[in-house]
Amino acid sequence: MASPCPSERSTITSRRSCASSTFAPAPRQPRKLFGSAFPISLRAEVSAVGPTALLERDSQLEALRAEQGRGRLVLVAAEAGGGKTALVQAFLAGLPRGVRVLQGACDALFTPRPLGPFADVAHATGGELAQAVEGGARPHEVIGPLVDELRTKPTVLVLEDLHWADESTLDLLRLLGRRVEGLDAPVLVTYRDDELGPAHPLRIVLGDLESTADTLRLRLPSLSAEAVGELAQPHGADAADLYAKTAGNPFFVTEALAGGGEAVPVTVRDAVLARAGRLESRARSLLEAVAIVTPQAELWLLERLAGDSVDALDTCLASGMLTSHENGVAFRHELARRAVEESLSPARRLDLHRRALGALESQGTIDLSRAAHHAEAAGDADAVLRYAPSAGDYASELGASREAAAQYGRALRFSDALGAEARGDLLERRAYACYLVGEFDEALAAQEQALECHRQVGDTRAEGDSLRSLSRLLRYVGRAEEAMRVGEHAVAVLETLPEGRELGLAYCNVSHLHQHLEDEEGERRAQPRARAARRPRRARGTRLRRDDVVVPAGAVVRGGGSLLRAGARVLHRARSRPLA
Known part of the structure; x- marks a missing residue:
């Protein structure tokens, strides 16, 4: 008989030690897989913020406590990593003195042990039950003892884990339920409901028991965004990002926090790959195809990527790793998708992305963002430059500046073959998008590179406007004096050219800087240039875009300063010119 765990109650367990009631992420220790895709030592480390308090499990825990001393079959269901064992252990920890606990579990074996969990119990109790089980008795012969x-x-x-049960275990469960x-004695049964397909043997047994036995079903939902935020707060983690990656799965949340900066914690990766490894080869191949497609894989796209393996889709859905959506399928959890994607060999990953790009390009209307993603992963520079800048422009038009900045950055990573003029244009767009989302360091770096490109091709007007943009960025990061020097340089460069919107904006920028520095003397010295701005000098054939002739808000609201008024006059004159 196994040694009882330290407790005031009589406890008998087999193969598993009493789980700690500390559920919050702990320092990493060596872990061992035992009869499960998840490390046993982690099974009680989910969904909690204190020594005994589970997050968002109060109602289920109270329901379990209400069953103490009552003969009833309690079915505890959740997805893999959903906190089933944590809930059961919290219930067991609160049992009164003298209550015996008998525990057994099914194992993730290709050939399950006959009567697996009941064999565990029989080994712990001994007596007639052990004799019957060890003697090879059939379920109807074991039910009596x-x-x-x-x-x-x-x-x-x-x-526990009856989704892995063999037929004899399920037969004995059916007899016990009746x-x-x-x-x-309440009988607590845990299982993964996300792995029960329509024809799964356990689903059939549960359906039978529903009409013939006194059963209570407890379904554990994923943690809410608020609960994930409560767990993330002590670690300084981004709660929204953590929730997006884990969808509130307690195991994934706990391991992501314990893993610190790891994109996919090793424990999550091992658990996901162990689960995928139990599927047939065609199902694994299909999972790999879905893993490289975001946010979801349409069926027509899967047919192009996976060929005949698409026939294994029902198997993947029944396993619980994939979920169906209106227009396709996707991984249930982003961390699981990443784990499978990272497991791909370089050659396999490259081949899948090339196929995905080809499939998208064959469509009448192409998704620019997805095409750019697969083009980058396939290492196709021409395709990246074909799609990423346009994807960035589209995002910018929608006000999605962060996405725009990312797409321009993607294009720039493949821009070595571009000329300086085209590269300078991309850098300008990225600098402005980064500026809009407050990524000033990235904006400064892009703007400085853009300035160098304009100088290489001898585009003086673009150089002056780039200097003005650089000055503005320097002001935003607190480098006001340097911003003034650069801003003055921008004005000097642009004043050598026929008048245009760039000069008006440069005047406004320098005026803002004088006001920012409270430099009345500098403003006074600038008056001669301001008066000169009253005399229009226009380059022949100059055409302005409509969005270039908007007077800055400061010119309207603040209204002070000679340069500011001069800049406003320049821009006002630009309004009367033909618009491109």
Whole structure:
């Protein structure tokens, strides 16, 4: 008989130690896989913020406590990593003194052990039950000794992971379920409901028990965004990003926090790949195809990527790794998708992305952002430059400046073959997008490179306007004096050219800087240039875009300063010119 865990109650367990009631992420220790895709030592480390308090599990825990001393079959269901064992252990930790706990579990074996969890229980109890099980008795021959054992003293019977149960275990569960009402022992059954397809043997048994046994079903939902935020707060983690990656799965949340900066914690990766490894080869191939497509894989696209393996889609859905959506399928959790994607060999990953790009290009209307993503992953520079800048422009038009900055950055990573003029244009767009989202360091770096490109091609007007933009960025990061020097340089460069919007904006920028520095003398010295701005000098054939002739808000609201008024006059004159 196994040694009882330190407790005031009588406890009998087999193969598993009493789980700690500390559920918050702990320092990493060596972990061992035992009969599960998840490390056993982690099973109680989910969904909690204190020594005994579970997050968002109060109602389920109270329901379990209400069953103490009552003969009833309690079915505890959740997805993989959903906190089933944590809930059960929290319930067991609060049992009164003298209540015996018998525990057994099914294992993730290709050939499950006959009567696996009941064999664990029999090994712990000994006696007639052990003789029957060890002697190879059939389920109808084991049910008698099992019921007799449960009647000997107050007991809680826990049967875990029955989604892996063999047929004899399920037969014995069916027999026990029909007799449990006459006992004083609740029977707790845990299983992963996301792995039960329509024809799964356990689903059939549960359906039968629903009409013939006294059952209570407890479904554990994923953690809410608020609960994930409560767990993330002590770690300084981004709660929104954590929730997006984990979808509130307690195991994934806990491991992501414990893993610190790891994109995919090793424990999550091992758990996901172990689960995928139990599927047939075509199903694994299909998972790989879905893993490289975001946010979801349409069926027509999967047919191009996976070929005949698409026939294994039902298997992947039944496994719980994929979920169906209106227009396609996707991984249930982003961390699981990343784990599978990272497991791909370089050649396999490259081939899938090339196929995806080809499939997207064959469509009448192409998704620019997705095409750019697959083009980059496929290492196709020409395709990246074909799609990423346009994707950035589209995002910019929609006000999605962060996405725009990312797309321009993607294009720039493949811009070595571009000329200085085209590269300078891309850098200008990225600098402005980064500026709009407050990424000033990135904006400064792009603007400085853009300035160098304009100088290389001898585009003086673009150089002056780039200097003005650089000055503005320097002011935003607190480098006001340097911003003034650069801003003055921008004015000097642009004053050598026929008048245009660039000069008007440069005047306004320098005026803002004088006001920012409270430099009245500098403003006074600038008056001659301001008066000169009253005399229009226009380059022949100059055409302005409509969005170039908007007077800055400061010119309207603040209204002071000679340069500011001069800049406003320049821009006002520009309004009367033909618009491109």
